[in-house]
Amino acid sequence: MLKKIMITLIFALSLLPASAFAHGTSEEHQREMALNTYMLIGSGILFVLLFVLYLVTKNRIKGLVPKVIKWGWILSLVGVLISGGMFLWGNRTSVSAETTLHHIHGLGYSSDGKRIFIPAHDGLRVYSQGQWKTPDGAKHDYMGFSMVDDGFYSSGHPAPGSNLKEPLGIVKSTDEGKTIKALDLAGETDFHGMSVGYKTHTIYVFNPAPNSKMKSPGMYYTKDETKTWVKSEMKGLNEDLSALVVHPSKEAVVTVGTQNGVYVSKDYGQNFENVVSDIQVTSLFFNNEGALFVGGIKKEPLLLQVDVESGKTVEINLPDLKEDAVTYVAQNPVNENELVFATYKKDVYLSGDKGQSWKKIADQGKGIAKTS
Incomplete structure (x- = not known):
């Protein structure tokens, strides 16, 4: 299972837009931070729900359903890792990289x-x-x-x-x-x-x-x-x-x-x-x-x-x-x-x-x- 998770994680990261790691304006960065926060919370809730559902169904129901739930749980775990990384990265660089003093006309x-x-x-x-x-x-x-x-x-x-x-x-x-x-x-x-x-x-x-x-x-x-x-x-x-x-x-x-x-x-x-x-x-x-x-x-x-x-x-x-x-x-x-x-x-x-x-x-x- 660990191998499957790593393959899925690498694939998901390859699909992540390059703009997630770029520096924009202060307003853009605030919007990105809000979106990343919502993504982290949502994927975390989904991860917990699917994990519980998988534990409940894996020994009771045979066939396709437990496998679908298992892969949904794996993908939600990947979502938690990616959104968490984006949140931490955005929070670390949210101010210093964006502030520019084109001229200084007072103080x-x-x-x-x-x-x-x-x-x-x-x-x-x-x-x-x-x-x-x-x-x-x-x-x-x-x-x-x-x-x-x-x-x-x-x-x-x-x-x-x-x-x-x-x-x-x-x-x-x-x-x-x-x-x-x-x-x-x-x-x-x-x-x-x-x-x-x-x-x-x-x-x-x-x-x-x-x-x-x-x-x-x-x-x-x-x-x-x-x-x-x-x-x-x-x-x-x-x-x-x-x-x-x-x-x-x-x-x-x-x-x-x-x-x-x-x-x-x-x-x-x-x-x-x-x-x-x-x-x-x-x-x-x-x-x-x-x-x-x-x-x-x-x-x-x-x-x-x-x-x-x-x-x-x-x-x-x-x-x-x-x-x-x-x-x-x-x-x-x-x-x-x-x-x-x-x-x-x-x-x-x-x-x-x-x-x-x-x-x-x-x-x-x-x-x-x-x-x-």
Whole structure:
């Protein structure tokens, strides 16, 4: 009998579609996992029923019936083995092989510190408890992405088939991207340079060209969710800007980066003064206490923590970034020891000890999930 079972098993495996071992989209994988689960349960029940029936009939009924039941039992056993293997294989590879960060246009934590959000050209990606996921919601191409205490603000471009205008102007979501509210300048401007106060929700933007609310290029801010805009004079700045960040609780404090340093304004961007010199700034981030994190290049990639009041600077240890640099950085709002940053090469690193050690969670845009 064992020989017959092995022959049947090999034959059944040869008929199994190759797609059962392939990697598809997250939605496809969820459907496959559900189907595999139902197959495992159904074949298991059938196996038990046929086995009991075979034991009952084999000594009472002679001829064809017990043989048919016996072969039905063997085939149901094969079904259990195959569906069980498919279930375990699908469960092992369901997340890491499917998550792709086509681009990285921002980085931030949910207010409870449990999820990391990354806008990845075709919607959001979320990292939580060692796993990558694609959340519900339209796959908008978010730019100028800013997480706040009750959701996020962004600009960018609508997903294919969306009824939102192109470009998005400024939008907001309070349900992690499931729904989007258009605030202003829809169909007019895509703000790549944009930052929002984590607690104040004061919005600052670099405006690239005139629009219906902003008559000239430059920096503008709004304290009432885009109802009124004010232009900043930006005195003390004569360089092209590479980064922008707003203080989480002091709406008048805004910081910008350039090819040569970091500048801070305490009067809504009217006047700026230099706080860090001789560094090509690639990213800026304020934590909830107002400490400034600066990613940049000074011969080598570096990450600094800066006190904007005293000017005191502490360098944070980084992994070996070969021909790369920090493009976005964030700190967990409920755990100051947890830091995350992304790079130009679409690598993402996570630290649980404030940079003493780092774990790579995305490699060149491919999500790396915990396997145990």
